[in-house]
Amino acid sequence: MSKNALPFMDITKLEGNIENSLKKIRRTTSKADPLITMVQLHVLKLFNHLGDIEASVHGDIKPFENKMLDITQSLIVSSNEKTGTGYLDKDEVTEYMEELESLYTSAAIYVNIAQKDDLIKYSQGMQMNVSGTLYPFFEKDHFTDMLSPYTDLFNEIFGITSFDLVEGLLAISRHLRTMGFMEILLDSGASPEEELSKEVFLNLAEYFNVESITRWPKEFIKELSLQQGECKEFYESDLQVMIKEPPIKYKPFIGIGDKYYCFSINNLIDNFYRTVLRALRRKKGSVTNKVNDIQKDLSEELPFKLFKTILPTARTYRNIYYKAPVGANGKNEWCECDGIILFDDVMIIIEVKGGALSPVSPFSDEEAYKKSLNDLAKNPYEQSVRLYKEYMRGGKIEIYQKESKKRYKLITAIESSNFIQACCVTLDDFNEIASQIEKTEFIQDSDLPVWCISINDLRVYPELFDSPSLFLNYLYQRSHATKNPYIKLNDELDHIGMYFAYNDYSTRISEIANEEEDIGEIYIASHREEIDVYMARKINSSLDDDEEASFLDLLIGSAQKPKQEMEFMFEQLINLLDSTGDDICIRAARYLLLLDSNTRDNLSEFLTSRGKKLLEFRRRKVILTPYMALNYKKGDRIRDLPVISIFLLHTSNKLFKDVVQRKRFLLERVVYEDESTYCILVGINNNKEFKKVITQIIGPEQFQALPESAYNQLKINRERISKSRNIQEFE
Template identity: 30%
Template sequence: MSTTEQMVANLFRKLLPGCIVLESNYYPIGSSLKNCAENDLIVIFDDHIFIIEVKAGSYTYTSPVYDIDSHMSSLKTLVGKADSQAVRTLNYLKSSKIAKIYDKNKNEKFSIILNDYIEIATFCITLDNFNEFAAKAEKISFLTLNDTTIAISIDDLRVYQNYFESPSRFLHYIKQRKRAAKNDRLSLNDELDHLGMYIEHNVYSITANNMAEGKLHWHGFRENLDEYFSSLFNGLGGVKKPEQEIPTRLIEILDLLDKNSIKNRSSLAIYLLDLASDAREELSSQIDYMLQRQVEVGRMLISSTFGDVRYSLLCHQDSLKKLTDDYVRDYILSTMVINQEESRLELHLHFSKDKRLTDLEFRYWSDSDIPSQRIEELKVKGEEYAESRIMSYKRQKGLKKIGRNEKCPCGSGLKYKKCHGR
């Protein structure tokens, strides 16, 4: 394996501790091992799989003003070729239920079931740092890159490794970076602008979509990162690391997910990190409220959100009797039925006596989980739970009445006068 590929492999090991890194991979072209194609790296972490091609060729140093053909040739060689090789590997993994990976001696070394992975990304990683072109490679007209492809230099990957201390947050950034690559309205000068815009706007492709029409050129998002990394390089310190604002309770959850091998933990982390600032604050505040309120009433509660963000939260405390699985299941399914929801997250958080998070479980429910023979029964239960949520809302807010034009606390999304205020 080349030195450059080894460097890339080691950087991913630092970014995703405990990940599986498959190096110098071979797979058959067609049905026979007589002719094999090669892949540089495959990185597997929880429910994510990255297919990586590394290119160590030199990028032309002549000015594009005087030699545009040379620049186009370099991009096609270093990015275009790497992308086509990564896509070829991806297509092989898609071609059978169980795709076998071999070493150079054609000995089987790993099997991949692509359907087991929620997130797939292909990377073109170059030794040379041609940042202004790499950041826009996905949108250069003479390059047709795959939708899952991110083109970066090894220096960009080093920046990731020096910036991200949490695997969950790195994976969330990669998801947003993929979205940005497909968004024609986003044009950024380099990879640090992508990272800076992520820090500032989180799901930053949506930010671009909400702006005025036409392609927009974004500048200045790397300035705080430049200042931070410059202070580290010069040994000065004292410059705060630019980071997203994340409430303490949410950080607790993310830290627990990073430190434990909970299956599909990355999907939960990404779900939570996708939340807007107000939704993050609401989750954090609701956890604190439930931990206090449950002790006051002497029983466990269920807190639910509705609309675009749909989860049902349960906070377990040692002093309180656990709700039965049947009760929780019927509560969630009936809530989905009455609100005509396609999906809902069930999130269980376990706390110690001093209210520290010690464990969690979660499950995603879909409308296909709702038994058709129980629809009418669940509608009745759903209405009972809706009435209970309204009463709880009144107690929590100290209200005797709910304004007719306010949203109904039952979660329907309708105004109260058109829902339970009729």
Template identity: 25%
Template structure:
């Protein structure tokens, strides 16, 4: 690990695992990174844009024709058979999927065959000539048309629309145009705001304090409503598997008994058929109802029938169900009539009413939109109930972040609703401003600003300004509020904080906090946009100059499940905030940051290294370990392994030890260790093992000093065996610092007892304030240290080449450093 026994090696050029080119485009894959480049000339680019613009009207007509064909087909096919088959095929397509990266284009279409088809049914009056059966040919033709619709919409339409806007002078600037295209793609294709294992719990958290209002509207409590929603979730998630398992177990037991009775001549087959005999045995064994229910799940629509699955009141089911043709907005005149770019009926009402029976076929649309749709129903009751809901919602949204942070940082200090003076340009501090919450853990300060308002419900295709306005309200405004508090905190060495009555409730010292993080937390999970918060200034959303962490309650829920300890979480936060301003890391999801961190640690540096070519970077598949974990958790896997970084045993032991201590700056020590790259971590862990074994025999400790980018000296002590005082350890670190020509050096002192780590301290040593005599002693020690390093290198590797780096650690070539005079 740089104990001056390794010669430096030249960096090797990285070659792609795969490379592909098509005309002016080149794509290269380096592991999970995909690098896109283009060598178009300006003239070639302009010609292509002109061709695409000319095709725009044709593409729009082709999409309209596809929609009309889909409507004409859906209008005559039996809705129940259509959606049952769609659900069955979607289940079959999802069996291979554990992670998002596994999702193919066909898998996405399988889900569209439920949500888009149900939306078309809800908005399409039934045709006069109805088909009683759904044929394979009907299904195949419909699937081909819907596949063509989404492929054309997701690719050709978006490209041609941008080219058309450029040609007609109505294009947004490049940054806004890219945002516009992304927002439309997310709208059409992204479903699932929560991991499935979190869907019901998330709704339960939001509705817990709204029980009085829900009961007034529907006659059921919030707990009752959540329990019924859980039944729907369970039926569509596990119902088929449970029915198969139940039927198999019952059938096995029944047939075993039938065989026994036949072998022992107890079967009366003269007066009844074989089927009647088997059914009688099933009834006698108590499996009759089980077989009937299982048959209903397979052959009928019992899994989707909300009156069989739940006991929800009819008034509730009516409010959240469409009858065929009942919705009049989706196909209303205007732009994008019937296109997935409009608000789809299933977003507003997740259930379908067929012949006075209510069905649910799709969970994502239910749980993604249910809270806000229920909210709208309550708002329609009365103004008083609307304001009560809003007040309850405010309390929920302010309490839940604290709950999650408290799980992540047990024992943290939480300061809610604190007030502070607003520093004006003239320097006066007459007015008080409010900060929603401040959380303190060791030397980290989190400034939490929460927004419970809804992200716009309109489609970006119809109202992009509404999207930008929502981002300003839910990201921009809290970001500026957090920065206002940070400005106050840094206005003096120590500042007062107050309650709403202007009474002082405490003091904060800016020097106590090594890291200060502003968090803009939202109730609505728009992670595809929030993950790019620091880049929103490009589209006119002012988030201030200080990096801000914008995340949703669903993201916090994931983090509170993932991180094994508080110090690991704090280190991730440090890396996350380093990534915030990076132009190389414009990711599509907050959890992509976590996935990159788990894989590459300092993932900002990793992105910088990859971007030397100037190509556009895409990071795919990094959240797969997280997806796999929650997939395993959903299915109740026996052994759940948290997705974590690779931390060798001795470092893991140290970090877990520090997490249990109350010493100040413990997170600084843990972060320093976790900042180390993988080989440094492994070498340090191995060295600690070796030193702990050698010290009792040797009778004294030998330090480890690194060279290069990591300037570290480590001493290991064993309580009651060898304990070196801090002054001696610091002097050695200072000598090592002089030997390598450094301005400062980190000193890590570890003490171990019989049960593992007993003490850990870290300090930064320098030469400031030392006397001339002391400096002279240290320089002599540094000379001795350099001679020892040179001798060790020669002994291990032989003669040092003139142009090699000097083994003393100075960073100079040997010929310009320690080479002996001729």
């Protein structure tokens, strides 16, 4: 939204509205026991979700409902006011929720009309309203990866292993995300219409007792907790309650007396990694350097582990060095890169940052926030651009391994990379800003496409992409979206959702823009809903709760893994090409995935109809070799595609085994002699299933290598076949 948005709103009046709402909210909470208030709000949130299970699964709830436990706990630990010993009645809870909604509405408008950069306003709005960025299905793997390297330090300082730490965290997650509390609540006789007694509320509070849930050492839990009124100087004004990060971001548990409770699971999970590292440093400052060293090693290892899952046959080079011009004088110096991933003709330049995204809110310290964006996005991208430019300068780059301070060993020379992508990875969650930062001043204008992503979001890719060709095609389409000024998405996973929906989603959005004059900006609705539902259902399966899974199946149906919709025969061909593990076959699949939907449908129709006819003629004395050519019309070429010819054969055909015969067969049938053609031979069995595939490139050099007599005979055969063949054409 522009700086002049909502000009009818008086910013001073909005500040007054925020102040008045907070006064009423504090006055309400001061009437009751803070522990009981937190339990009451949890009960309210639970019943609200039961009333709208689909919203619960989607996470599509109002910001004030999403954040009500967080802000209430933050106000309790930052308030010095005396509190009552009872509980809020039903009318007081209703009034409290209405005032929270009013508070968040005023704060949202305030952020939108403030005199700040659009990126800062966007970031502030996201932090103020959004939480729960890691899918719970990944919690075990994520925190095992993130915390295991610190196990000796945890054991030394707190007497707890990283395994115990992760198990306790998962126990809290299961405790607060499943229906366990509902069972206890129903046993107490509670319902949305009835009020409970003080004693019942206090008994229910034990459900949130961190020590009982985790069996962690009390000293460790205390280090992650804040008591009522402990942070009374945290907020300098009422406005800061909404524009400054909450104190519970640093210490997620609330201490009341000698017991410690967890109510906000999203706040805990979102900030747990940095929280425990701060705890280590506070208890023993001398371990800071060791923590930093562990974090550096972790950040350099983890992204490559995830990429290896997506592209298992890729070549990976980590911690590499190369020479490039540096500084004003352009003198060649040794430069470092975190790593390169090579898959066929694709190069992914990886730069990883283990440093923290600034914990402060963008509005409370804009300078610190922008500096962290520089560190986590701008600097790594500029490092990637330097390597990219060096490669493009000669179409080749030599990479080295550092053996000592001045000694470097050559690893290999990289060349023939036709698609190059920069990937900037952060250990901290980068979700609320990553998809926007690619179009800001933090990313310089360059031909090198950039992909900024957090480890949290990178974990989703192996779950959704089990095909290397689809993943690489996604990267290609995403690189176009990066350059499209109309595509401004709220979330990294919206890119995946749009890819599944439209494939070439950049062109789709450009077509919409071209239909209207002076369109300005295009609003793009969220496209991650199917992913959210699928991952929510994965959580249920991981909990092994058949009853709960069946309950959701009955209410909203079963959830299938999101994917790009394709005709069955086309999808079968892509899967077969992928399954070979052969780079050329996978490259052919990538090329086919660049086809538009009409061409894909025509290809599927060809495979279906000609496959049926092929099987009909199989036992007759008729030679039938149906094939088609794509992208061969020189006047109507798709620049990024080569000529592709697809030959449909029975699986028993000798061409799959006889290399010499196959080469001659293809030389006689490719469309042109003077350019390369990707020839895909597909074998279909009697059950109409694709069971064999070979991709062979036929290029000018193979014609030129023939003896003159052989070439002349080949030329005669080509002319004869050309007159008789019927190439299926696509308009």
